[in-house]
Every structure is written in structure tokens, then in C-alpha cells.
Amino acid sequence: xxxxxxxxxxxxxxxxxxxxxxxxxxxxxxxxKGETLGLVGETGAGKTTTALGIMQLIPNPPGKIISGExxxxxxxxxxxxxAELRKIRGNNISMIFQDPMTSLNPVMTVGEQIxxxxxxxxxxxxxxxxxxxxxxxxxxxxxxxxxxxYPHQFSxxxxxxxxxxxxxxxxxxxxxxxxxxxxxxxTIQAQVLTLMKKLKEEFETSMIMxxxxxxxxxxxxxxxxxxxxxxxxxxxxxESLFTSPKHPYTIGLFNSIPNIEEDxxxxxxxxxxxxxxxxxxxxxxxxxxxPKATAVxxxxxxxPIEVAEGHxxxxxxxxx
Ligand code: SF4
Numbered sequence: 060x061x062x063x064x065x066x067x068x069x070x071x072x073x074x075x076x077x078x079x080x081x082x083x084x085x086x087x088x089x090x091x092k093g094e095t096l097g098l099v100g101e102t103g104a105g106k107t108t109t110a111l112g113i114m115q116l117i118p119n120p121p122g123k124i125i126s127g128e129x130x131x132x133x134x135x136x137x138x139x140x141x142a143e144l145r146k147i148r149g150n151n152i153s154m155i156f157q158d159p160m161t162s163l164n165p166v167m168t169v170g171e172q173i174x175x176x177x178x179x180x181x182x183x184x185x186x187x188x189x190x191x192x193x194x195x196x197x198x199x200x201x202x203x204x205x206x207x208x209y210p211h212q213f214s215x216x217x218x219x220x221x222x223x224x225x226x227x228x229x230x231x232x233x234x235x236x237x238x239x240x241x242x243x244x245x246t247i248q249a250q251v252l253t254l255m256k257k258l259k260e261e262f263e264t265s266m267i268m269x270x271x272x273x274x275x276x277x278x279x280x281x282x283x284x285x286x287x288x289x290x291x292x293x294x295x296x297x298e299s300l301f302t303s304p305k306h307p308y309t310i311g312l313f314n315s316i317p318n319i320e321e322d323x324x325x326x327x328x329x330x331x332x333x334x335x336x337x338x339x340x341x342x343x344x345x346x347x348x349x350p351k352a353t354a355v356x357x358x359x360x361x362x363p364i365e366v367a368e369g370h371x372x373x374x375x376x377x378x379x
Contacts, residue, residue, distance in 0.1 A: 060094055070083060072123055083109055101287075151233060152233045159242075227258060233267070238269055285308065364378060
């Protein structure tokens with residue numbers, strides 16, 4: 060697939076009073092046109108920092124991009140002027156957040172909010188923008204006539220649909236969705252996911268889906284990067300991840316998912332807790348929790364190893 064976004068050796072730190080948080084370390088990833096990449100990990104793994112990094116929205120201070128490149132359509136976004144970035148963010152890359160209320164304006168009707176974005180991005184007059192806003196609502200499964208209603212008149216799932224409609228109104232090439240269904244109940248989650256899948260197929264938008272849920276990955280992603288303590292520990296296509304997970308942390312994630320066919324007793328949560336981000340363990344950051352750790356694991360951090368074509372694992376077990 061033709062490349063849309065390439066992240067090369069990206070490192071992002073936050074300098075706080077308690078010490079330096081190494082939020083993202085030496086990350087390298089690629090997203091092809093029309094592809095969906097899942098970024099998976101627990102809270103604090105660095106997923107949202109990665110997304111904010113791509114959007115060039117890392118609050119500085121305390122955050123800082125220490126090194127690396129974010130190449131979008133052949134151009135490095137790092138070092139671009141705020142005006143250039145605003146243009147890219149509006150026209151090319153959109154982001155959907157977990158809580159729809161944070162991105163909706165409570166005192167404007169949803170139709171006005173969508174129309175405003177349409178007017179910014181397309182050459183249309185006010186009447187056309189309102190009509191298009193109604194079309195966008197229909198696209199995300201909301202009756203167009205509800206465009207005159209305010210956010211509080213919609214349920215949580217409907218609000219997230221409105222946010223998706225706003226994001227799509229910019230006609231983005233890349234949509235970054237940060238846990239877009241986490242705040243919703245299970246049936247609504249499934250509906251929003253089905254909608255995103257449909258949109259992905261219809262608009263051929265590339266997506267980054269940030270989630271802690273491997274079920275969502277299976278449902279919608281083509282490729283997946285598993286993150287642990289700021290590091291990508293496994294990176295491959297979805298099929299290989301599910302048929303042949305390699306990294307002990309990934310295997311731990313699979314073993315800790317309840318499976319209806321298996322007895323709940325077989326569930327094995329990963330022992331221990333996520334490390335303190337200002338004081339990561341030496342060597343492989345997963346070593347204090349890893350059932351396969353050996354002496355070298357606390358001494359040296361493993362580099363990514365290509366164990367099969369396009370399947371990368373950062374673990375000493377796979378060194379030749
Ligand atoms: Fe476990 Fe060592 Fe591999 Fe880290 S490098 S995941 S500690 S075996």
C-alpha cells in the first residue's frame with residue numbers, strides 16, 4: 060500500500076516535578092492509504108501521546124518531542140509553522156476523542172457545528188452547508204431533521220456519532236480515534252464501531268484506532284502496534300497478531316481476556332502493575348512482570364526484530 064504516514068524513531072518526553080516521563084520511545088510505524096492501525100496498550104502506555112504527537116499538539120512544556128520524524132505525505136510535520144500545521148490538522152488529519160462532550164459546543168446546535176466545519180473546508184454558502192450538515196448526520200445514522208437540536212438532547216452514542224460527522228466533514232485522509240467507544244455502553248459501542256467500519260470502506264479514510272480492547276482491533280484494524288511503557292513491543296498485521304502473537308506482553312494480554320468458550324478459571328491476568336513512568340525498569344521495561352525474563356532482560360533493552368515478514372517483536376527471546 061502507498062504510504063500515508065510514517066513515524067520514524069519518535070521519542071516524546073514530559074518533564075515534570077517528579078521526573079522525566081518517557082512517554083514514547085524510539086517509535087517507528089507506518090500507515091498506508093486506506094489502512095487502519097490499532098494502537099493498543101494499557102493506560103499510560105503512550106497511545107494518546109503518540110496521537111497528540113502526530114497532531115503536533117503535545118503541550119510544551121511539559122512535553123517535548125526529543126527526536127524523530129513524523130512524515131505525512133512525504134513531509135516532516137515536526138518543525139512546521141503553527142499556520143501550516145493548522146491547515147494540515149483541519150484538512151488532512153482529524154481526531155475523535157473518548158468523551159464527545161469535550162469536542163462539542165453545548166450552546167450551538169449540532170447542525171451549526173457541522174456546517175461550520177463544512178464552511179471552513181469546502182467552498183459552499185451557508186444554505187448549502189446546512190444541507191450538507193444534514194446529509195452528514197444521515198451518513199452517521201442520525202435523522203437529518205435533528206440538526207436543530209443541541210448536544211444535550213442526544214444520547215452518549217448519538218453525540219459520538221455527531222463528533223464523527225464533524226471529523227468526517229473535513230474529509231480527512233487520516234482519522235485518529237482515541238478510545239472512541241470507551242465511554243459508551245456495549246450495544247452502542249458495537250453500533251459506533253460498525254459505523255466507523257462502514258465509513259472506512261466508503262470514504263477510504265486511513266485510521267489510527269487507539270484502544271485497550273483487542274476485540275475492537277479484530278473488528279476494524281488491518282495492522283496493530285502493541286505498546287508497553289512508551290515502547291512498541293510488537294507490530295504486525297492483525298492476522299499474525301491473533302494467530303501467532305509473540306511478545307510475552309501480547310500473550311499476557313490475550314490470556315487476560317475473558318473467553319466465553321473457556322472457563323473463567325483459565326484467565327491469567329498479567330501479574331504486577333504498570334511501572335512508574337518516571338522510573339522505568341532497566342533493560343526491557345516489561346522484565347519485572349515477564350514470566351520469560353532472563354538475566355539479559357534487566358540489562359539491555361531489546362531492539363525490534365523481524366520474526367516474519369512485517370512482524371516485529373522487541374524481545375530478547377527472538378534474538379538469534
Ligand atoms: Fe520478557 Fe525479556 Fe522478552 Fe522483555 S525481553 S519481554 S523481559 S523475555
